[in-house]
Amino acid sequence: MDPTEETLNNPAIRAYLFRLVGEEGLNLLERFPTEGEHSDEDLAASTGINLNSVRHTLYTLYEKRLAEYHRIKNNETGWLTYLWQLRTDHIYDAIREDMELVFDKLSRRERYEEENDFYICKDCHLIFTFPKAMNTDFKCPDCGQPLGHFDNEVLLTSLTDRIEAIKKSLGHA
Template sequence: MDPIEETLNNPAIRAYLHRMVGDEGLNLLERFPREGEHSDEELAASTGINLNSVRHTLYTLYERRLAEYHRIKNNETGWLTYLWQLRTDHIADALREDMSLVLDKLSRREKYEEENDFFICKDCHLIFTFPQAMNIDFKCPDCQQPMGHFDNEVLLKALKERIVAIKKSLGHA
């Protein structure tokens, strides 16, 4: 099985790529010629996908190092042609990098949840930190109803479990 097909057959990687490039991008990946380098115009013509969508997908993949190009210049016209190829061998690095970013965001959110005490309006479901609630006399600014304490233990537990799972996936646990 070729590397692109193998990559696209993995449900987790397919979902990751779908979030990154959408339906048309996945369509391009499935139909991307397996050998050689190809211009965006060639890819659009051979796949039937809109040229702008092809370019958008290629640039998005390039940002994650999942595609690369080299340019050639037409000496008569001065036009540059970009020849593209996929780099599915970099998918693990891209996933690891994105998971590290998610881990950082979740860790910051965990710290925020641990360091703050929260209050909620039972009617409007607006949530405020203790200092925010204190500044509005523990009354909802929308409906003026008194706010009650909000227990964020379920959220904290879920955050901690997700952080542990990501750390384990990254080999940090």
């Protein structure tokens, strides 16, 4: 079985790629020729996918090191042609990098939620940190209603659970 086909048959990887390049991008990946390098124009012609979509998908994959190219210059016209090939062997590295980014963001958010006390307007549903609530005398700046304490324990528990799951997946546990 072709490595790209094998990669696309994994539901988790397929979901990641769908989030990354969308339905048209997945269609391109499924139809990408298995051998050699191909220009974006050739890929668009052979797959029937819009050239701009092909280019967008290739550049997105390139940013994650899931595609690479080399340029050739036509000496008569001076035009550059980019020849592309997929690098699905880098998929796990790309997913790991994205998970590390999510882990960092969630960890920062967890710290923010732990370090702050929150107040909410029961009418407008606006949430304020303690200093901002204090600056408005614990009244909503939009409607004037008194602010009540907001218990963020459910959010904090959810963040902690998600962080622990990512730690386990990344081998940080």
